[in-house]
Amino acid sequence: MATLRQLEYLVTVVDEGSFTRAAELLHVTQPALSHQMRALERAVGGALLERLPRSVRLTPMGRAMLPHARAALADAQRARCAARQASGLESGELAVATLYSVSLGVLPPVLRVWRRAHPDVHIRLFEHRHADELLAAMDEGQADVAVGPVPPDWAGPVRELGVEEFVVVLPTDGPRDEEVVSVELATLAECAWVHYAPGHGLADLLDQVCAAAGFQPRAAVRTEQTAAAPLLAAAGLGPALVPANILPPGFDGRVLRPEPAVRRTLAAYTRREPDPVTAAFLDVLAREAHVVPSHLVGSVLP
Structure with missing residues (x-):
């Protein structure tokens, strides 16, 4: 049966990409680390790691086991915290x-x-x-x-x-009508947007809501930082779709409700x-x- 120590060794070797670096971090000798990894592989019935000249790579068995090893270590840490709490700490x-x-x-x-x-x-x-x-x-x-x-x-x-509400931020120097509190997304189809970097969840959301409105948003600029999007929009780079709750009171930008509404729970x-x-x-x-x-x-x- 796999032990928590062996699972910790597996996770550390994978994260460090090297038996040598993992052994240094764990304060054990490399032969002792290798011995424990071989024991773990015998316990699970197959190789978990492929030893390469300068690195290691997970086998299919290793890839299947790794998330469970991480979860087991996290559970053990939570168990220690719970025990401390139960003792009155x-x-x-x-x-x-x-x-x-x-x-x-x-x-x-x-x-x-x-x-x-x-x-x-x-x-x-x-x-x-x-x-x-x-x-x-x-x-x-x-x-x-x-x-x-x-x-x-x-x-x-x-x-x-x-339910979280999203708003559209527009440049501060654009035409204003204080009576207007919403904007149809389709009317912004020709704009170049303050977009988000590929892989960012809000990039997917913006693409989805614009597609539903009948267009694909062009990017004037892409940002990794959610906090930067409303500032870039207010500075005149283009409209941005942002969670309303990230805007502070007194935000210096034109804020409108998108039509149709964009929400997520x-x-x-x-x-x-x-x-x-x-x-x-x-x-x-x-x-x-x-x-x-x-x-x-x-x-x-x-």
Whole structure:
């Protein structure tokens, strides 16, 4: 049977790409590391790694086992944290996985309240560009809780937080009519857009909503940073589609509601029933997460 130490060795060898570097990081000799890896391979009934002259490569068996090894190590870490909490210790770490846009717009007030209530339980934040990456990382056991779009066919607990609204940001120097609070996306078909980098989840979203409106958006500029998109749009580079909750009060840009509306439901989800620390975080999240910003309700948002 595989041991946690052997699984840790496997993950470290893969992450480091070298038995030599892994042995140094694990503070063991290379022969001892190789011995444990051979023992693991005997236990599972086949080779997990292919030894190359200057690196290692996972075999099909290794690729199948790796996410389970990561999940087992993450579970063991959570078990240690839960044991410390059960013993009355008020310290530890909570791992939270999310999207860049959510960490920018939704999480800051949540983390501020959490920090005040639980100053010795630290947050480790893992940020991802795409909801699919977030889902895969959570499935591998990267974090205690994920915050992002509702995951399809998720086997664990899911707690919906609300419906996120998207807005269109236009240049500040364009024509203004204070009575106009919405814009039909089809009227922006000829514009060059502030787009997102390939692989970014919001790039896919913009392409999808524009396709539904009958056009493919041209990119004036592509950015990796969600926070940069509204600033570039306000500076005159072109319209941008952004989550409304990332815009601060007093944002210096023209903000309109897209027609048809662009929305997505956000949720928090875990791989299993949450332990007391995770449950406490979920309560704070549900109470403090402002999925729809109050300063835009009544002006731009319904």
